[in-house]
Amino acid sequence: VTERKGVVVEAIRRIQPTDTAWRVRAKERLDTLTKPSGSLGRLEEIAARLCAIQETLSPTSSKRRVVVCAADHGVAAERVSAYPADVTAQMVANFVNGGAAINVLAKTADADVWVIDVGVAGPVEVRGTQIPFVSRPVREGTANMTQGPAMSEQEMLCAIMIGLEQADLAADDGVALLALGEMGIANTTAASAITSALTGVEPARVTGRGTGIDDQTLARKTHVIEQALALHSLRADAPFEILQTVGGLEIAALAGLCLGAARQRQAIVTDGFISTAAAMLAVCMCPSVADYLFAAHLSPEPGHAVQLDWLHQRPFLHLDMRLGEGTGAALALNIMGAACAAFTDMATFESAGVNGRR
Amino acid sequence: VTERKGVVVEAIRRIQPTDTAWRVRAKERLDTLTKPSGSLGRLEEIAARLCAIQETLSPTSSKRRVVVCAADHGVAAERVSAYPADVTAQMVANFVNGGAAINVLAKTADADVWVIDVGVAGPVEVRGTQIPFVSRPVREGTANMTQGPAMSEQEMLCAIMIGLEQADLAADDGVALLALGEMGIANTTAASAITSALTGVEPARVTGRGTGIDDQTLARKTHVIEQALALHSLRADAPFEILQTVGGLEIAALAGLCLGAARQRQAIVTDGFISTAAAMLAVCMCPSVADYLFAAHLSPEPGHAVQLDWLHQRPFLHLDMRLGEGTGAALALNIMGAACAAFTDMATFESAGVNGRR
Numbered sequence: 165v166t167e168r169k170g171v172v173v174e175a176i177r178r179i180q181p182t183d184t185a186w187r188v189r190a191k192e193r194l195d196t197l198t199k200p201s202g203s204l205g206r207l208e209e210i211a212a213r214l215c216a217i218q219e220t221l222s223p224t225s226s227k228r229r230v231v232v233c234a235a236d237h238g239v240a241a242e243r244v245s246a247y248p249a250d251v252t253a254q255m256v257a258n259f260v261n262g263g264a265a266i267n268v269l270a271k272t273a274d275a276d277v278w279v280i281d282v283g284v285a286g287p288v289e290v291r292g293t294q295i296p297f298v299s300r301p302v303r304e305g306t307a308n309m310t311q312g313p314a315m316s317e318q319e320m321l322c323a324i325m326i327g328l329e330q331a332d333l334a335a336d337d338g339v340a341l342l343a344l345g346e347m348g349i350a351n352t353t354a355a356s357a358i359t360s361a362l363t364g365v366e367p368a369r370v371t372g373r374g375t376g377i378d379d380q381t382l383a384r385k386t387h388v389i390e391q392a393l394a395l396h397s398l399r400a401d402a403p404f405e406i407l408q409t410v411g412g413l414e415i416a417a418l419a420g421l422c423l424g425a426a427r428q429r430q431a432i433v434t435d436g437f438i439s440t441a442a443a444m445l446a447v448c449m450c451p452s453v454a455d456y457l458f459a460a461h462l463s464p465e466p467g468h469a470v471q472l473d474w475l476h477q478r479p480f481l482h483l484d485m486r487l488g489e490g491t492g493a494a495l496a497l498n499i500m501g502a503a504c505a506a507f508t509d510m511a512t513f514e515s516a517g518v519n520g521r522r
Numbered sequence: 523v524t525e526r527k528g529v530v531v532e533a534i535r536r537i538q539p540t541d542t543a544w545r546v547r548a549k550e551r552l553d554t555l556t557k558p559s560g561s562l563g564r565l566e567e568i569a570a571r572l573c574a575i576q577e578t579l580s581p582t583s584s585k586r587r588v589v590v591c592a593a594d595h596g597v598a599a600e601r602v603s604a605y606p607a608d609v610t611a612q613m614v615a616n617f618v619n620g621g622a623a624i625n626v627l628a629k630t631a632d633a634d635v636w637v638i639d640v641g642v643a644g645p646v647e648v649r650g651t652q653i654p655f656v657s658r659p660v661r662e663g664t665a666n667m668t669q670g671p672a673m674s675e676q677e678m679l680c681a682i683m684i685g686l687e688q689a690d691l692a693a694d695d696g697v698a699l700l701a702l703g704e705m706g707i708a709n710t711t712a713a714s715a716i717t718s719a720l721t722g723v724e725p726a727r728v729t730g731r732g733t734g735i736d737d738q739t740l741a742r743k744t745h746v747i748e749q750a751l752a753l754h755s756l757r758a759d760a761p762f763e764i765l766q767t768v769g770g771l772e773i774a775a776l777a778g779l780c781l782g783a784a785r786q787r788q789a790i791v792t793d794g795f796i797s798t799a800a801a802m803l804a805v806c807m808c809p810s811v812a813d814y815l816f817a818a819h820l821s822p823e824p825g826h827a828v829q830l831d832w833l834h835q836r837p838f839l840h841l842d843m844r845l846g847e848g849t850g851a852a853l854a855l856n857i858m859g860a861a862c863a864a865f866t867d868m869a870t871f872e873s874a875g876v877n878g879r880r
Contacts, residue, residue, distance in 0.1 A: 198616050199623050200604070200733040204849065205822070205842030246558070246879045254876040258556050263869025265557050271867075272860040289875075375558040376879075464563070482840055483857070484563030491562070498856040499841070502630045509629075511621025517647075518612040521604045521734075 168321035172423070175328050179426045181452040186216035190507070193221055197510040198518050206480065210458065210503035214340075217429050217456055224340050225504035228275035228497045230490040231330050231421055232259055232266060232345035235283035235323075235413035236305025238314065239392070240350035244385040246375045249305070249349045253286045256347060259489070261292045266345055266489035273497040275343065277490075280330060282323050283413035300326050302413050309357065309392040313409040320408045320416050327420025328427075335428035341497055342430045343460070344421065344439035345490020346414045352465065355441035357389045357410035359467045361398045362444050363474050370467030372437075374486075403448035411445070418442030423449065426456040431500065433458045434477075435493035436486060437465040444471055460496030461485055526679035530781070533686050537784045539810040544574035548865070551579055555868040556876050564838065568816065568858055569865035572698075575787055575814055582698050583862035586633035586855045588848040589688050589779055590617055590624060590703035593641030593681075593771035594663030596672065597750070598708035602743040604733045607663070607707045611644045614705060617847070618648045618655045624703055624847035625653070631855040633701065635848075638688060640681050641771030642706075658684050660771050667715065667750040671767040678766045678774050685778025686785075693786035699855055700788045701818070702779065702797035703848020704772045710823065713799035715747045715768035717825045719756045720802050721832050728825030730795075732844075761806035769803070776800030781807065784814040789858065793851035794821040794844060798829040805833065818854030819843055 190212035195201050202208060214223040234256045240249045258264045259279045270277045280298045281288060285305040290297060302322045306314035315323075334342055348354075352374035359370045367389040373382060389410075396409040407416055419442045425432045426446075434440045434457060446453045459472050461481035472479060480499050485492045513520055548570035553559050560566060572581040592614045598607045616622045617637045628635045638656045639646060643663040648655060660680045664672035673681075692700055706712075710732035717728045725747040731740060747768075754767040765774055777800045783790045784804075792798045792815060804811045817830050819839035830837060838857050843850045871878055 197623075198613065198621060199845050203733065203843070203845040204623060205844060207841060207843065248877055248880055251877050254874070255556065258869055258874045258876055261869070261874065263556060263874050265555075265562060265864055265868055268863045268867045269860050272856065272863050375561065478840070480841060481838060481857070482836070483565060483838060485561070485565065486563060487557050487561040495857060495860055498630065499839070499853060502627050502853055505626045505630050506623055509626045510623055511616055511619070516612070516616040516619065516621045518616055519606055519609050522606055 165318050165321065168325060172321060172324055175423050175427055176450045179423065179450050179452045182216035182455040186219060187212045189221060190215035196512040198513055198516050204506055207503040207506055210500055211507035214431060214504055217431055222508060223504050225501040227339050228273060228341040229334050229339045230266060230270045230275050230277045230343040230345045230494055231280060232277060232347060232490055233280045233282050233414035233417040234347040236285040237348055237350035237354060237412055238306045238308035239310065239353050239388060241308050242310060242388045244353045244388055245350045246377050247349050249285065252347060252349045253284050253288050256281060256284055257289045260290045260295045260297045262295055264489060265487055265491050266494060269491050269494040273494045275494060275497050280326060280417060282326055282417040306412055309410045310388055310395065314411055315408055315413065317408055323413045323416035324420035327417040328424040331421050331424025331428050334430060339430055341433060341500055342425045343433040343490050343493035343497060344418050344435050344442065346418060346438045346488055348412055348414050351412050351438050353385055353389060354410060354412040354415060355438040356467055357392050358406055358441040358445065359471055360389065360393060361406045361410065362400055362448060363470055364400055365470050367393065370470050372465040372467060403445045407445050415442045419445040422446035422453050426453045431458060432456045433460050433493040433496050435460055435490045436463040436488050437468045438488055440468060440471040444475060447475065458496065458500065461492035523676050526683060530679060530682055533781050533785055534808045537781065537808050537810045540574035540813040544577060545570040547579060548573035554870040556871055556874050562864055565861040565864055568861035572789060572862055575789055580866060581862050583859040585697050586631060586699040587692050587697045588624060588628045588633050588635045588701040588703045588852055589638060590635060590705060590848055591638045591640050591772035591775040592705040594643040595706055595708035595712055595770055596664045596666035597668065597711050597746060599666050600668060600746045602711045602746055603708045604735045605707050607643065610705060610707045611642050611646050614639060614642055615647045618653045619650045620653055622847060623845055623849050624852060627849050627852040631852045633852060633855050638684060638775060640684055640775040664770055667768045668746055668753065672769055673766055673771065675766055681771045681774035682778035685775040686782040689779050689782025689786050692788060697788055699791060699858055700783045701791040701848050701851035701855060702776050702793050702800065703851065704776060704796045704846055706770055706772050709770050709796050711743055711747060712768060712770040712773060713796040714825055715750050716764055716799040716803065717829055718747065718751060719764045719768065720758055720806060721828060722758055723828050725751065728828050730823040730825060761803045765803050773800045777803040780804035780811050784811045789816060790814045791816050791818050791851040791854050793818055793848045794846050795823040795826045796846055798826060802829055802833060816854065816858065819850035
């Protein structure tokens with residue numbers, strides 16, 4: 165445990181905040197382009213932040229990768245989901261075989277998809293080999309958080325390290341934009357517990373219908389989260405304890421991915437409720453991670469808006485998406501690509517011979 | 523005039539509402555795909571609407587085109603803009619030479635850009651020939667709407683017909699998604715007047731800073747719009763009169779483009795405040811046009827939210843963009859493409875061997 169903890173602590177120590185001087189320089193360039201100052205709105209902010217992250221005035225938005233981390237959840241035994249737990253392994257196979265929404269949407273965003281099994285219970289039946297599949301189950305799903313900690317400290321650190329490793333691999337491949345994806349039946353329950361623990365907002369306000377549960381199941385799910393939080397009595401400033409007791413293995417891997425991506429100066433694009441919970445944990449572990457985060461979209465899951473407020477993030481897209489997998493994040497990659505292209509490819513007032521303001 | 527009016531009336535007569543049966547069939551197919559029902563949110567709605575527009579369960583999102591209509595405005599003489607009127611012609615040249623934001627953003631959306639001069643005052647200096655440029659100025663900018671009608675009925679009909687013609691050309695080229703773009707110094711003044719006239723909302727609430735005017739200019743701009751509306755005493759159900767008296771030539775062309783695109787069963791993507799004013803006029807001329815409309819984004823221009831409410835449209839993107847040119851619409855093309863790809867390319871529960879709900 166001590167050795168693994170050392171690796172994570174060292175990764176965190178190496179994360180640098182971005183330098184605002186790059187944003188100022190980027191803004192100066194943006195004001196020379198043929199458009200009224202600020203009129204590209206948040207595209208300008210995205211471009212300036214990419215400049216600061218990459219420390220350049222020639223930012224790039226390629227290449228792009230969606231990392232989908234998957235694991236099962238012991239709390240599924242409390243019947244908190246509309247789907248049986250088998251679906252996790254089946255959907256992971258679907259990702260690897262290229263048939264899921266994330267495969268299709270990532271393709272439209274010119275992004276590749278990596279699928280990481282961090283703790284799926286049961287075997288994954290893989291047919292295709294086009295999609296990189298990393299099989300590194302730390303354990304066969306977490307334990308039931310209402311009975312005890314979801315995982316041991318050792319297991320949590322292993323999962324975080326898998327995420328750190330993925331960020332390093334992405335850096336080796338020259339990835340500039342890294343989108344977070346996840347799969348795990350019952351993982352909105354873990355995400356709600358994490359969100360409540362980090363923000364202090366009561367479980368009922370951050371617990372939603374996930375894949376589409378009925379009123380009775382929603383009431384049970386809320387109660388399960390209250391039970392788990394009562395059992396573990398967590399402090400808001402203890403991200404590792406929160407992650408270990410009420411988190412998930414894929415959430416730990418995604419938190420590690422955020423830390424690793426920030427260390428590698430990659431832009432991190434959050435997706436929905438689960439991946440944003442992971443990003444919050446990473447920010448709580450290291451506040452400078454926030455400099456690398458971009459919120460893709462707003463999910464109808466009620467806790468998502470609470471999370472984005474806590475992160476001081478405004479989502480780009482309002483599409484009522486609640487699938488996860490990284491689907492919303494994939495759509496945002498094109499927006500970030502457009503921001504980057506506008507910054508690098510537009511004519512200036514001078515080069516185009518266009519008059520400025522009166 | 524009578525002959526031209528006949529052409530426009532005939533175009534309107536040929537517009538069909540979409541058949542909701544296609545949306546039902548599309549929804550049935552969506553529910554077989556490997557995702558919880560409805561979890562792709564508005565992507566599912568987009569796909570279903572494209573099915574209804576194209577009358578198929580194999581919808582396509584290509585090809586894609588941004589049509590940028592440009593013209594000058596006599597009301598610019600009232601000093602309602604931060605930029606001199608020369609900038610219209612200069613920016614049109616920038617579009618045709620490929621250096622503007624719309625060129626860059628359309629490229630990231632795999633869309634071509636057509637530039638239509640419907641009434642730019644003064645010559646357009648074109649260098650490149652890569653961008654199709656249609657020079658059809660009806661007159662050298664409109665007249666000042668505070669002194670009299672912005673254009674004659676004949677001129678308005680000519681401009682509408684240019685838009686109709688562009689929709690036909692796009693149909694010949696197999697365009698499925700048509701994005702509206704515009705350029706014209708002072709055209710937010712015309713759009714505010716149109717919006718106020720159609721909705722009954724007072725000018726002060728639908729008049730904003732456009733390209734970035736100061737408080738004093740904003741007060742003058744609001745007063746100019748009040749003056750023009752007082753002069754013409756318009757009825758909310760008289761779109762042609764509103765367009766002729768307080769509109770613009772590029773707005774007339776865009777209204778015609780909406781009519782023509784609906785007639786040709788193309789999806790129409792609105793951009794910001796000016797193009798949405800044109801879409802409102804088209805809907806007022808023929809309510810079935812609404813079946814073909816998609817709202818790309820929400821501009822900070824205060825009247826834009828009023829327009830989208832009036833159209834019962836919810837924007838996809840929240841990016842504070844206020845440039846026009848079709849830039850926001852271009853970004854939405856990728857979202858619509860993603861919706862279409864998810865619909866056509868995802869695996870089904872059966873083909874992927876994934877269990878459904880308990």
